[in-house]
Amino acid sequence: MLTVSNVGRIFPGGVEALRDTSLRLDESDFIALLGPSGCGKSTLLRLIAGLDQPTSGRMLWDGRPPAPGDIGFVFQDATLLPWSTAEDNVFLPLRLRGVSRSEAMPMVHAALHRVGLTGFETARPRALSGGMRMRVSIARALVTRPRLLLMDEPFAALDEFTRHKLQADLLDVWREAGCTVVFVTHSIYEAAFLARRVVLMTPRPGKIAREMTSALQPAAETRLDPAYAAFVAEISRAMQAALA
Numbered sequence: 001m002l003t004v005s006n007v008g009r010i011f012p013g014g015v016e017a018l019r020d021t022s023l024r025l026d027e028s029d030f031i032a033l034l035g036p037s038g039c040g041k042s043t044l045l046r047l048i049a050g051l052d053q054p055t056s057g058r059m060l061w062d063g064r065p066p067a068p069g070d071i072g073f074v075f076q077d078a079t080l081l082p083w084s085t086a087e088d089n090v091f092l093p094l095r096l097r098g099v100s101r102s103e104a105m106p107m108v109h110a111a112l113h114r115v116g117l118t119g120f121e122t123a124r125p126r127a128l129s130g131g132m133r134m135r136v137s138i139a140r141a142l143v144t145r146p147r148l149l150l151m152d153e154p155f156a157a158l159d160e161f162t163r164h165k166l167q168a169d170l171l172d173v174w175r176e177a178g179c180t181v182v183f184v185t186h187s188i189y190e191a192a193f194l195a196r197r198v199v200l201m202t203p204r205p206g207k208i209a210r211e212m213t214s215a216l217q218p219a220a221e222t223r224l225d226p227a228y229a230a231f232v233a234e235i236s237r238a239m240q241a242a243l244a
């Protein structure tokens, strides 16, 4: 889908956020960008989204470059419009593209259903829990049927129980939607649970230290699988070595 080729990003003022970074994104892949604060994860995600341009290197899309709606973005904060209902928040990206309300509603309701929010269409954000607000945010990103879903620490502010539930549900959503996911996280446990490929990044300057492939079949019960514990240990060792 996308080849990131020897990309660097130096910000005005001289901070080298990314150096010589290469990464391939395939159709239907699930990639975690894992590393400590400041290693350039968000910078790389913004470059993939086209929200920022590299200082050096190239981003090469296979076939046509993404059109509006081909990329969905989910942030740590759900960033919902507080005065709008769940339905209207999910409608927003379609409304901005000129889709009428009557044409959009079946798609909006399908997206809300996909994240388990049927029955909450007319609820406003303040009436929803943190996990439910994040579900609305994911539905809003899915409603345009993106080929690529970019997620920047979306579950970091949630409690552990809610986080585990959303992680398991995200795997179902990913399988159903068939899109490619790039998921930024600080958590080794989260990366090991979700991703097919875990990309380890290190700071100063931000770069990719190593890429690891998962042998797990991701599912809710994966957390109890000794192979999951072994993968977590393997990533921890690799991260320690990369940061040494």
Ligand SMILES: Nc1ncnc2c1ncn2[C@@H]1O[C@H](COP(=O)(O)OP(=O)(O)OP(=O)(O)O)[C@@H](O)[C@H]1O
Pocket: 011, 012, 013, 015, 016, 017, 035, 036, 037, 038, 039, 040, 041, 042, 043, 044, 186, 206
């Ligand atoms: N717009 C900017 N201008 C200057 N420096 C920046 C800018 N954005 C990011 N940086 C710097 O680039 C480096 C990488 O930042 P980035 O946010 O990509 O890291 P990160 O791995 O996502 O960190 P975190 O996990 O804390 O979000 C950091 O040193 C950061 O301070």
